[in-house]
Amino acid sequence: MLTHVIQTVEKIAATVPAPVGPAPVTLSELLQRFTEVDRPLADALRERLPGGEWVIDAIDGAVQYLQGLPQWCTTVTLVRDGEAVLSVTHSPALGETYAAERGKGAWRDGRVISASGKTSLAAALAGTSHPHHRQPEANAAAGRALPGMLDAVGAVRGLGPTSWQVAEVASGRMDLFWLFGRDAENLLGGALIAAEAGAVVSTADGSRWTGDAPDFLVAAPGLHGAAVLALDPTRDR
Structure with missing residues (x-):
């Protein structure tokens, strides 16, 4: 299932259009423009993801996205009994994808990752x-x-x-x-x-x-x- 979810997230995130026009100048304008892009993207993800309880953040980093900055990503997480069991987050600007399954490990672009070894x-x-x-x-x-x-x-x-x-x-x-x-x-x-x-x-x-x-x-x-x-x-x- 993980491979399917990764492919789905990457494919749909690639359809997000570049922001058009100047950045929003009021909160209401920001929310309106965000909703216009976020809602259809989230709906497309829900339609294509396997059954289950999914927490979907179609555009995490919405403010950056609307300002024309590249620091945003799409994240989907499968939750069972209140615990995350699978998650995928993809950055279109970087072309990178993080993924994890509970008890099986974590990866970036298919390669196993591990936390820093620093102690100071x-x-x-x-x-x-x-x-x-x-x-x-x-x-x-x-x-x-x-x-x-x-x-x-x-x-x-x-x-x-x-x-x-x-x-x-x-x-x-x-x-x-x-x-x-x-x-x-x-x-x-x-x-x-x-x-x-x-x-x-x-x-x-x-x-x-x-x-x-x-x-x-x-x-x-x-x-x-x-x-x-x-x-x-x-x-x-």
């Missing part, structure tokens, strides 16, 4: 983002945690949509990623890919992550404990 946060490339729907309490928590991570890591960058950044941690091209807020649609698939590649997936305080958790952290095994401490604003500096 000072050498780490970290990514972050925030959910598209407003969550004031999560934003406040993110603000309190940010200084500790900025002090600890080599660099913090926002390198694309949430699901793609999590997958990049899975492959070792990034070393860790964190997010404050609930964002299961964007995190379920990437979290499976990362876990199958040997990265550690948790909440910001190191607890077990689920789709309704208030925050998210994924890191290389040798960095996870230090990343949890770096995100704790109460720890001694």
Whole structure:
């Protein structure tokens, strides 16, 4: 089934048209233009995917897409009993596809991937983002945690949509990623890919992550404990 899903996602993502005209200038215009592209793409995926409960993010990175930037991807995740069991995420601009099956491993373009072997946060490339729907309490928590991570890591960058950044941690091209807020649609698939590649997936305080958790952290095994401490604003500096 995985091969079929990969082919389906790649084929349909290739049909997404380039944005036409200037970028939206109001939120309502942004939402309207996004819906005009996202809805038929999501419908096409649902029609062609095998039966089951699918979480579909047809254009993760919608803002970048509408701004004419290449940092967006299409992600589909099969969920059973609330757990992701298969996920595929494809970047048309990069021509790359991440995929994973629970208990079977994770791959980029058919090659097995694994998380970074780094053990020092000072050498780490970290990514972050925030959910598209407003969550004031999560934003406040993110603000309190940010200084500790900025002090600890080599660099913090926002390198694309949430699901793609999590997958990049899975492959070792990034070393860790964190997010404050609930964002299961964007995190379920990437979290499976990362876990199958040997990265550690948790909440910001190191607890077990689920789709309704208030925050998210994924890191290389040798960095996870230090990343949890770096995100704790109460720890001694």
